[in-house]
Amino acid sequence: MISDAKQERKTVLIVEDEDNLLAPLTYSVEREGFRVVTATDGGEGLELAREESPSLVILDIMLPTMDGIQVCRILRSESDVPILMLTAKGEELDKVLGLEMGADDYMTKPFSMRELIARVKAMLRRAELSPSPTDGRDDGVITSNDLRIDVEARKVSLGGDSIKLKPKEFDLLALLAGHPGKAFTRDDILDSIWGGKDNIDRRTVDVHVRWIRQKLGEADGAPRRIITIRGHGYRFEG
Numbered sequence: 001m002i003s004d005a006k007q008e009r010k011t012v013l014i015v016e017d018e019d020n021l022l023a024p025l026t027y028s029v030e031r032e033g034f035r036v037v038t039a040t041d042g043g044e045g046l047e048l049a050r051e052e053s054p055s056l057v058i059l060d061i062m063l064p065t066m067d068g069i070q071v072c073r074i075l076r077s078e079s080d081v082p083i084l085m086l087t088a089k090g091e092e093l094d095k096v097l098g099l100e101m102g103a104d105d106y107m108t109k110p111f112s113m114r115e116l117i118a119r120v121k122a123m124l125r126r127a128e129l130s131p132s133p134t135d136g137r138d139d140g141v142i143t144s145n146d147l148r149i150d151v152e153a154r155k156v157s158l159g160g161d162s163i164k165l166k167p168k169e170f171d172l173l174a175l176l177a178g179h180p181g182k183a184f185t186r187d188d189i190l191d192s193i194w195g196g197k198d199n200i201d202r203r204t205v206d207v208h209v210r211w212i213r214q215k216l217g218e219a220d221g222a223p224r225r226i227i228t229i230r231g232h233g234y235r236f237e238g
Contacts, residue, residue: 010055010124011035015045015071016086017063021109025058028113029120042066049075056124058116059103060086069097076102082123084116105195126192142177144225144238147216149174163215168193172208176226180238183229209234 012029016022017040030036037052039045041064049057049071057075061068072083085106099106104123107116140152146159154170156163165173171193176184186202194200209226218224227235 009033009035011037011052012056012058012120013037013039013045013049013052013054014058015039015042015048015063015068016058016060017041018060024113025116028117029058032117032121034120040064042068042071046071046074049081050078054081055127056082056084056120058084058086058120062088069101072103073101080127082127084119084123086111122191126195142174144177144180144236147177147225149177151178158216165212165215169208169212169215172205173212173226176234176236177238180236183232183235185233188233205233 012034014022014025014029014036016025016038022038022040026036026038034055037048037054039048043065045057045059045063046066048054059068059071063071068085072085075081075083082105083103085103086109087106088109105119107119140150142149142151148157150156151174156165156170156173172189175189175192186205189205190200190202194204209228213224213226216225218226225237227237229235
């Protein structure tokens, strides 16, 4: 199993068999201060992932010994490490399969190194903001007074009564409650929950917060767990 242990210097694993792409990829990622380990076939990449516990994996689809789809499927069954898949132009089916197997994002060759670095940083930022069942919580459960959030089972209860939340509502509540007292901007939340998609309006965050408050019985004027920070965003008061 891949360890979830955090490292002071983040490690990025690049699995790519094209030398003319692997070299500039390695240089660009290292230049941003990351430690880079590389593999040129799928089997080697999978073993390195298990040995190195990388913070992120850049994974090509077309690889010797084991293709990227297989590697992605196995990695996702063992870890929640962010996976950025690289696909050749026209491999639409492979893109879909990669995402279905658990990849977090993909880029189509050729691409600019500047965009790739931006994607890498955004994915790592989302991973840091996302609630983790092992991040200081007992058995993957977040509790705040009578509110209980089971991150692994994706269940929420209030005073012992089950609360039904939509997937994004759950993700948003778990994000905020998993970092009590931390102020999140709307962009932080969009980046973490919606993947920073440009076509998502910031007001979507406000709407989801309102829905969560209603389901937690926090009507207008009632004490609230999710606090609005005027002109900024939201924070959770535990």
